[in-house]
Amino acid sequence: MTDSTQSMRVLMLHPHDVRYYPWTVRIVKLAEELAKRGHEVKVAYIEHKRAEEPDFPPLREIPEGTVEYVGLRSRDKQTHKNIRSVVDLARDVDIIHFQKCFASAFIPALWASWVHKKPLHYDWDDNETLILKEILGLPVGFASQARFFEKRVPDYVDTISVASDGLWEVCARLGFPEDRMVKV
Template sequence: MANPQDIYYVPSATRPVELAAAFTRMGHEVTLLYWPLREVDRKFPRTRVSVPEGVRVVAGVRGGFESWENMRRLIGLGRDADIIQFQKCLPPCSIVSVVAAWILGKPVCYDWDDNETSIAREYMPTETFGALVYALERLVPRLCSTITVSSQALRDKAVKLGVPQENIFDAPVGARLDRFDPDERGERIRRQYGIEGPLVLYMGQLQGASYGDLFLRAAEMASKLRPDAHFMVVGGGERLGMLRSAARALGLGARLRFSDYVPHEEVPEYLAAADVVVATFARNETTVCKSPLKIVEYLAAGRPIVASDVGEVRRMVGEGGIVVEPDSADAIARGVSELLADDTLRAELSVLARKRAEDVYNWDATAENMVRAFTRGLEVGRARRRPLALLAKYLDNGLKLHESGSVKE
């Protein structure tokens, strides 16, 4: 497995880590190559303390000759692998993974979990980089043996690109069910933040494509309907300061708490403290392809949900919550007020939410479907094995000789 993110400092790298752990529980041997952030780029606290037991983790490199060095490492790691899987079409990872797989004659599976083009257009530093991502997002699915997709919108994109339906497999985000207990009430968190009364919680990264400001506007409206309610934003990022200022301007004061970054291992305890959980989104090219991690963790925690209707959200929430029109603070506020006013409804939704996670949205279920993609990839790969596999042997031998100083000019 290859992933272009730092699994210790980037919250969105939860997906590859949890999938690697699920594969290991199924009895597979897994190696995860990741791209660590340089120390100067580590602007926020570490969000993952450790990696799951049994997963072999190898750090790649950033800067300088990173593509060559990471390709060398991936070729070395992939010699004994049955399949190479990578996530995201971003240049450093996708190009290295596809070329390494071709050199080794191995099947390659692309895990497509976001509309990378729309994200690059909005958040990447240069137009050139955005153009490269645009080209790769259309090329990479055609080069791979199989692909896994996290949403129906991404499946539709793959089909339009000409990927055969039989080579596309669904792989939504999931949750580790054993880490979430619907019967827990998060008393330590409530004491820590001095919360007495109903708690409405929003969780997410406060950077990039986040909608914390929409939650604040909804909280301000809901607070007028329910003066006894408290609100919390769990997460950190470059927009945290702006959101604190916005909360003060809205007059939320001590009724709104910010946790800043919390280790992913502590997320279940925070969710356990909540009476209602919220997922706010606007509808755009990015969110229409989303399979949001926060939704599945809300489900696993057995917390009634109020969520904006974008992308996969309605299908994910199912009967475990209320889905409202996107980009509407008023709709979120009304949904929150409805749930806070009805203890029986909240209890019913809590049971249904947890069942939704147990039936569909957990990492073990997603991993099982990915293994089907790998099995198909082995079938496709055997038919498409390239003579470049021989080159891998000579390249690897040459690198070993070079490192040992045995190469003579």
């Protein structure tokens, strides 16, 4: 780390269990890269609702190293309890980062940002609305909720990272300032 770079304390939040879902590799790798650069990183993730007796094997163990991982309660009727946990985890951080536009990540991150007056960063990695259109058997209203949040999240965050040129364009069309966006 150079003298001009300040070390930051970062809380990262993901709505899926990093042990079970392949798309969580992005937050794991981002956290590792931030830690390599000297930042203190904590990743909070929503535990698989059947983590005690999973219906499929884990893809990875919790990575060992300088990143701290904290499991939060599974989504089913637990978001209100996770808000309190995330607010507590965010007490001493410099920035709150969340990935995915789902309420189980966005709402706790938003509350923690508001309570502690911390900047809120959104990592927009997928077009969730398009993905959810292809998934059968989702709970009633889930896709509508995701579509609503996907369009509204930019109104509540300070900065956004995007995973593609297409998401950059969507973000810009929604009116998010390009000087507060980065492609990662």
